[in-house]
Amino acid sequence: MSPTVVIAGVGRFGMLHARVWREAGARVVGLADPDPERLAVAARTHEVARTDPDLAALLDRQSADIVVIASDEASHADLAVAALAAGSHVFVEKPLALSTVDAERIAATAAAHGRQVVAGQISRFAAPMARMRARIASGAIGTLCALRLRRDFSRAWYASFGDRVHPVWESCIHDIDLATSFTGRPVRRVMAMHAVAAGKARSSVVSALLEFDGGVIATIESAWLVPPGAPGTLDGGPLALDGAIVGEAEALGLDGVLRQRLVSDALVEWTGTGAQVPDMSLWPEEDGVIGGALRREIRYAIDVCAGHRPPDVMPLREACWGVAAAEAIVESLRTNSPVELPPA
Ligand SMILES: NC(=O)c1ccc[n+]([C@@H]2O[C@H](COP(=O)([O-])OP(=O)(O)OC[C@H]3O[C@@H](n4cnc5c(N)ncnc54)[C@H](O)[C@@H]3O)[C@@H](O)[C@H]2O)c1
Structure with a gap:
C-alpha cells in the first residue's frame, strides 16, 4: 500500500x-x-x-x-x-x-x-559511502585507525543558507554522520578551530578533530570558499541550487586504505558556459526519475516506517550521537578549548 x-x-x-x-x-x-x-x-x-x-x-x-x-x-x-x-x-x-x-x-x-x-543523513545512502562502510565492517582494511573527511561548498551558498545556523550544522554534520556510520560509535572528545572571513558572523572554514569511543580519530574539515569559477557539480540539476560540493572521504586501517571523492570526476563536461563535474551520486536524474542516494534514502524510510525492515542503516541513536558531536564542535569553537562528551 x-x-x-x-x-x-x-x-x-x-x-x-x-x-x-x-x-x-x-x-x-x-x-x-x-x-x-x-x-x-x-x-x-x-x-x-x-x-x-x-x-x-x-x-x-x-x-x-x-x-x-x-x-x-x-x-x-x-x-x-x-x-x-x-x-x-x-x-x-x-x-x-x-x-x-x-x-x-x-x-x-x-x-x-x-x-x-x-x-x-543522505551521505550514508550514497553507493560509494555504503560500500566504504561495508568494507570497513568486513575487516577489509583491518582495524580502523583514522578517518579524514573534507567537504567544501560554494561561497555563494554561505549567503543564502550557510549562516542561518552555525555552518557546522549545514556541512560538517554530513561528515560527522559518515564518520559515525564508519565507526558505529559515539564521539567522546572534540577539538575544533575556525577561520571567519571578513564581514561574516560565523565560521567560513572549520577544522575539527574528533575522538570516537574505541579510539578512532577523525579529522573533519569544511570550507565555504569554493569560488564561482570552479567546475559546478549541481549546476542545472534537479535541486534549484547551482554551485559545487567538493570533498573526499578517507579511511585508514592497519591493513589498508579506502579513499572516495564526494563527487566523482568520472564525467567532466566542457561547454561554452564553462566546465562541470555533474553529481552522479546524490540525486541524479535517471530515465526521467530521481535516482541515487536520495531515492535510496526515501525508499529505505518508507520500508522502515511500514515495518518492512529494521532501522539499521540510519538508526535514530546514531543521528542523536551526530547532534551531540556537532554541538561539541560548536562549543569547542566558542570556547577555543577541547570538549569532552558525556557517555552516550
Ligand atoms: N541532505 C542534503 O543534502 C540537503 C540538501 C539541501 C537541504 N537540506 C536540508 O533541507 C532543509 C531545507 O533546506 P532548503 O535548502 O530547502 O531551505 P529553504 O530555505 O529553501 O526552504 C525551507 C522552507 O521551510 C519553510 N519553513 C520554515 N519554517 C517552517 C515551519 N515551521 N513549518 C513548515 N515550513 C517551514 C520556509 O518557509 C521555506 O519554504 C534543511 O534542513 C537543509 O539542511 C539537505
Whole structure:
C-alpha cells in the first residue's frame, strides 16, 4: 500500500522531496509552509489539495503515515515532536535537531508513541559511502585507525543558507554522520578551530578533530570558499541550487586504505558556459526519475516506517550521537578549548 505523506517545508529541498516521495510510490496528501507563495506553487506543482501554514493545524485535518520535515533547521525539533504526537512516523532532513536536548526530546516522543524517526543523513545512502562502510565492517582494511573527511561548498551558498545556523550544522554534520556510520560509535572528545572571513558572523572554514569511543580519530574539515569559477557539480540539476560540493572521504586501517571523492570526476563536461563535474551520486536524474542516494534514502524510510525492515542503516541513536558531536564542535569553537562528551 502506498503510504500517505505530509511535507513540512517546501523550499528548495522540500520541492525535490515532494517529487521523489511521489516517484517512490507515496501519496503526498498535505503540505505545510508559512510562506504562502511557496505553498501555492508547491500545491500546484505536486497536485496537493490540503495545505496550511502550520503543520500541527494541518495534521488536525489530515492524517499522514509519514511527515517529511524539510524546513529550516531551527524548526526541525518542534515539527518532529508535533508530527510524532499526531501519530505519524517522521523523516527529518539533516540535522535531526540543533541540540542534544532537542534530539533526546524527539527520541523520547518517538518511543512514547511507538513511531519511527529517520534522519535525512543522505551521505550514508550514497553507493560509494555504503560500500566504504561495508568494507570497513568486513575487516577489509583491518582495524580502523583514522578517518579524514573534507567537504567544501560554494561561497555563494554561505549567503543564502550557510549562516542561518552555525555552518557546522549545514556541512560538517554530513561528515560527522559518515564518520559515525564508519565507526558505529559515539564521539567522546572534540577539538575544533575556525577561520571567519571578513564581514561574516560565523565560521567560513572549520577544522575539527574528533575522538570516537574505541579510539578512532577523525579529522573533519569544511570550507565555504569554493569560488564561482570552479567546475559546478549541481549546476542545472534537479535541486534549484547551482554551485559545487567538493570533498573526499578517507579511511585508514592497519591493513589498508579506502579513499572516495564526494563527487566523482568520472564525467567532466566542457561547454561554452564553462566546465562541470555533474553529481552522479546524490540525486541524479535517471530515465526521467530521481535516482541515487536520495531515492535510496526515501525508499529505505518508507520500508522502515511500514515495518518492512529494521532501522539499521540510519538508526535514530546514531543521528542523536551526530547532534551531540556537532554541538561539541560548536562549543569547542566558542570556547577555543577541547570538549569532552558525556557517555552516550
Ligand atoms: N541532505 C542534503 O543534502 C540537503 C540538501 C539541501 C537541504 N537540506 C536540508 O533541507 C532543509 C531545507 O533546506 P532548503 O535548502 O530547502 O531551505 P529553504 O530555505 O529553501 O526552504 C525551507 C522552507 O521551510 C519553510 N519553513 C520554515 N519554517 C517552517 C515551519 N515551521 N513549518 C513548515 N515550513 C517551514 C520556509 O518557509 C521555506 O519554504 C534543511 O534542513 C537543509 O539542511 C539537505
